[in-house]
Every structure is written in structure tokens, then in C-alpha cells.
Amino acid sequence: MSLLVIGTVAFDAIETPFGKTDKIVGGAATFIGLSASYFTHDINLVSVVGDDFPSDAIEMMKNRGINTEGLQIKQGEKTFFWSGKYHNDMNSRDTLETQLNVLATFDPTIPEKYQDCEFLMLGNLAPSVQHQVLDRLKNRPKLVVLDTMNFWMDIALPELTSLLKRVDVLTINDEEARQLSGEYSLVKASQKILAMGPKYLIIKKGEHGALLFNKDQVFFAPALPLEDVFDPTGAGDSFAGGFIGYIASTKDISFDNLKRAVIFGSAMASFSVEKFGTERIQNLNSKEVDARVKQFIDLVQFDISLV
């Protein structure tokens, strides 16, 4: 019944046209877990931090129903750190600094309690580590979702390619879909990528929404038009968390339910960008989530009867 989430738990330092932060809590698994916690309360985290990681951040995750038994705390070591600066259009960013720290030697341990997980979210990490997680699960989960990025396409393409054969859903952005497929048209790219293994492909287009493909169908979810995008960091992970959290709560992996999950994921991403880091998605309530989903319904709903 449970959801297993693997990914980074990290420090970020972020600069946007709206301001900058010191080291704040971030990381793919943090955003995924928090976002999923609005839909399901049986979330198991596998990740690693150093002893510099604040215990109150771990408490905050526990309070949102995230089991942190699989979060390794390495004494005498430092937490993964990333800092970046967004350009004025908020669609592109420069990485200012990356300190792998504990991530350099991350050896994911799956606690026995986690072994019965039905849903697995492989957050962005080295494909070799994502492979290890799959190797260490005794039973294959009902649905495996993989997030990755261009960096791994550049330096670990063979591991990534073999990983694609082991997952059900791949989530990447439009540029990554073009890089992975060698096709500019996203329709052509989707067909090539689906032929590499995954049954479903989600192409995230940032402020331009997201596309869900299987071999025969396509679904498009818009992004909510926002007055301001304050900080895009973690938007993709918040999307993934809402997506897999909704699926874990409904236990339905039909295309129609995946469409709904894409809408819930888009809603969570739209919250995430409203404040720095995880601030917005750690302090929501279900009324706010429902109201946001209602906005998505109103945004695209129309009524045409063809005779």
C-alpha cells in the first residue's frame, strides 16, 4: 500500500529576480515527499544527509507523515549542497555551486518495513543508484516512476538507457525529451522514448504545462497562469510528488487516473513556485489543494457537443 520515495535531501541557496536565500532545506525527495503527503500518509523515504542537517527539518517531514527510517545521517559529513541563480525569465538558471558531500558515496539502504511498497518514485539521482534501489527491492512495485535530468544523459547514458527498461513512467522536461530522443517534435520524441521502455512519458514544459503520453494517447495539462513565479526550484519534484501521491492514494494506474494525477501534480507545482524552497508546500491544507485543483478545472473546461 505504501509509497517509497528515493532522492536527495539537501541544502539549496537560491537567487531569483525576487530575492535570494541562505542555505535552505531542499532536495528532490524533500519536495516529492512533502507534496505527496497531501494525498497519502504512508510515505517511506530513502536518502542521505550529513550531521549538519537540522533535526527540526526531519521532524517537519515526520509531522507530515513521512517515515524517515531510511534517511541515513552520516556523522562527520556534510549534506549535499546546490546553489543556483535564475535568469529574469525564470525558465533558465545557472548552477553556481554543487557540493556532492554525502551524495558522493550514497549507498541506498531499504529498511525491511519498506519492502512491501506498491508505488516507487525514483527522484533525480545517479542512474546507478536508482538501479541499486530496484535491485534491492524483493518485489517489483506496481508502478515505478523515474525522474532524471540532462546531466545524466550527458555522463551516464548507458546506465540511464538500461534503467528506462525497468520503469513504468518517465518524467523529464521538453529539452531533455529532445536530447534523449534526438527529435525536435515532442510528438516524435515521445514515440521514440516510449520505445526505449517506459509505458508512460510525462514531458514537463514549465510555465507551458505538461504532456502525458502512452503509445496511443496524449493528455495535456496546463500550468496555472500565475501573477509571479517566485522560485521555480522544486517545481518538477512537487509535480512528481502530487502525481505519485495521488496515484498511491487511489491505487488506480489506468490512463484516466494518470490524467487526474497529472492535474494534481500540476496543482502542487503551482503552489511550490509561489515561495522560496519548500515553504509553500509544507504549509498547505486540503481545502487549499482542492481550491487550486478547481482552478485547473475552470481553466480548461469547455463544453462542445459535436453532432
Place this chain on the structure above:
Amino acid sequence: MSLLVIGTVAFDAIETPFGKTDKIVGGAATFIGLSASYFTHDINLVSVVGDDFPSDAIEMMKNRGINTEGLQIKQGEKTFFWSGKYHNDMNSRDTLETQLNVLATFDPTIPEKYQDCEFLMLGNLAPSVQHQVLDRLKNRPKLVVLDTMNFWMDIALPELTSLLKRVDVLTINDEEARQLSGEYSLVKASQKILAMGPKYLIIKKGEHGALLFNKDQVFFAPALPLEDVFDPTGAGDSFAGGFIGYIASTKDISFDNLKRAVIFGSAMASFSVEKFGTERIQNLNSKEVDARVKQFIDLVQFDISLV
């Protein structure tokens, strides 16, 4: 009951990554009229060409139900000519040549028969000419739709600004919305532009769809994900034609019907880009249009019941 369409009837020479054309028939009013002709058969055209314009192209328009009484044919003069080259991403283009020819002295004449028009589409032209058309109509139409472009914002902003107070719907692209409003966020841009006069604003985002705003509501229509975009020329005009044609056929200017009209407009734009020039939108049938609209419904339709 009728629809009045003003705009250019022209020659285009187009170069895309897929090929290039010699002089072919184009122009805003040509695309608008042809696209609208799938929805309404009472279309009145006001435009100007030279005596080099082929009579069979005029026949083709007549055969699609377009009244060309208001199309001036200037003896001894040449038709407006534009040539352009699209970049590889198809989202940007360079103008290679513009010959105004007959357009330089265009003085729009409204035949008496056209005076009772209920719906007016002001295709992209100098704002001073668009003003003249409104001045020369005895009664204000029920709905006036204005299309314009960045060029007029650069060289004729005062005329354009006063024109905005006389129209109901403005259609522009995202970059133009940003230029006109001075706001990067399209939500903020929309509110500033609506305060300039129009009741409705449509922001066209090319392959990323279109947004319809009024002061309180927003609607988003996706673009259809296509394997290839063959030639984007006329996509915006085909959109406008489908939009105003659908409204003219239904005579309903509620926000809900404008949403439907945006979907029909998007469907017509998706046809337009599949072949060079007007080739695709002059040879459709209503079954094809309905099937395309069905694809839009399937693309965005989802079913979420919030308790």
C-alpha cells in the same frame, strides 16, 4: 447576421526548414475568411489587390462563400508582397522583403450591403485603416475583434491605443502582450491591457496554446501537439477566422461561447500549419473540422470530482 472581415489579401514567399515556395496567395483576410467559411456562409471581405492577383484565387474565395464585392482591384498596381524565412524552431522568423504596393494607399470602402454586419474582424493592418473601417460603419457591430502586431506598437502606438477603446476583443501574441503592457507576467499583462479598453484579450502562444482573459476569468486552450509544423504563416489568422466564424454562426458572445470559439480557432490554426500557405484550410470538410475539435476535447478532458 453577417461577418465583415478586413485585412490584407497578399502574395507570400515562404522558406521553412521543410522547403520554400514561390509567390503564393496569402494575407490576413484570406486566411481569416477561408477559416471562418467552415462556420458561416455570410462573410463580407474588404481588402485591396493589384491587377497581378490571380482571378482563380478570388473565385476560390467566392466558392467558399466569401463575398468579394469589397475587394478593390487596382489596375496597373501590384499586390502587397511579403517574404520570410522561419528559423529551425519555427517560433521565430526573419522578414526578407516587404513590398507594400497597393497597401500603401489603401482606402477601405464598405459596400452598402455590408453595412448591417453584426460581427467585425479587423485583421492586422495599420491602426489608422482599422479606425477608418469603424468610422465608416453606420452601426457599431455586436462584436469587434482586433488583431494587430508589434510593428504597429513600435510605429503607431497612439493610434493603436485609441483603437483599443473601440474594440471588444484583442488578439495578440505573448511577446506583443508583454510589449504593450510592459509586464512580463501574462496575468499582469492581461489586466493592464484589459484596462486599456477591450473586454476580452486573447494571448496566442503558438505551440504553447492560447489564453482568453476577461477581467475576472481566464481560459486556456492548448495547441495540438503535432508531429511537424510545416509552415506557421497564417496560423494566427486561421485562429482568428475560426474564432470569429464560430461566434458569427452561434451569435452568442457569452464567455462560455468565447471559450468554445477559442477551441474552434485553435483547431483551424492546427490545420493551417500542416501545409504551405492556405493549401490546407481551403480544402477541408466539416467532418475533418469536427474530428480535429474532438482531438482537442480528448487532449484536455479529465474527470475530477472534488467532494
